[in-house]
Amino acid sequence: EQAEVVGVSSDRKIAKITLLDVPDEPGLAARVFQDLAAEEVNVRLIIQSASSESRGRITFVLDDEYVERAELLVEQWKAGGVASDASIDHDVAKISIVGSRLASTPGLAARMFAALGRERINIDCISSSEMKVACVIRGDQAQRAVRAVHDEFFPPDGDKSPSGG
């Protein structure tokens, strides 16, 4: 079964929160996301990459409408030793390619990253799986980013061969 990108989507009405110095021990991620769930906050993406020196860093993306509730939680978490600090970034956008067998097809994610790179769009966060590759970028670059990624996978002239050498 051929891997295929079936769509490109973008989301600008989101914010990104990164919790710093989360103790890298069992139960911390559970605490953070249980607290968010109790406030009925919809979390779109969760990204935690390998920690360093027993300190984890958890990034999550949420719809704008939930940011205030999340900010209250951030204060509780700081007071409770769940994180030393948090950065909240309102000017972000999430660009995704959706398809099948994305991960087991070397190069599909690379083509998305290359499309953004050629536009000089910096990739802040990446989360990928078999069915979706999502990049978090600066909000004001969303439109250019969607166009670039869309043209990469659905070229305007109908030529479906990968771009680049």
Place this chain on the structure above:
Amino acid sequence: EQAEVVGVSSDRKIAKITLLDVPDEPGLAARVFQDLAAEEVNVRLIIQSASSESRGRITFVLDDEYVERAELLVEQWKAGGVASDASIDHDVAKISIVGSRLASTPGLAARMFAALGRERINIDCISSSEMKVACVIRGDQAQRAVRAVHDEFFPPDGDKSPSGG
């Protein structure tokens, strides 16, 4: 449409590579994954969380069979200034819950993390989307992890209510 977890899966024949100090500039992620694609390396997960001080950190999970090729690339990347160093961890497992509307249903990811937390299983990396939440943990904890997450979403006694308070 009710959100639902339809399955729990695990993967132990994988390794995790984290590239350190990747310049946080356009084109770097593209370079890394284009190089991997050129070597036909299947990448299962890509996780990059928000960088600090212009230095990015990119973690990716790949099947064991591709680790040697990736290690050769790591040396090239270090020589080429793409990363200052890389850590390669062979003893990892990926545990995933798969379903629909996972992200827009507060609490599903939290239940997975809580199931692992109660078993004192530390979560090293997290990558989530609407259809899948994947956690990278220590390889030797995979069996216990799968059982705990499976029992959380498919309780043995048939009681489908969420566990915990």
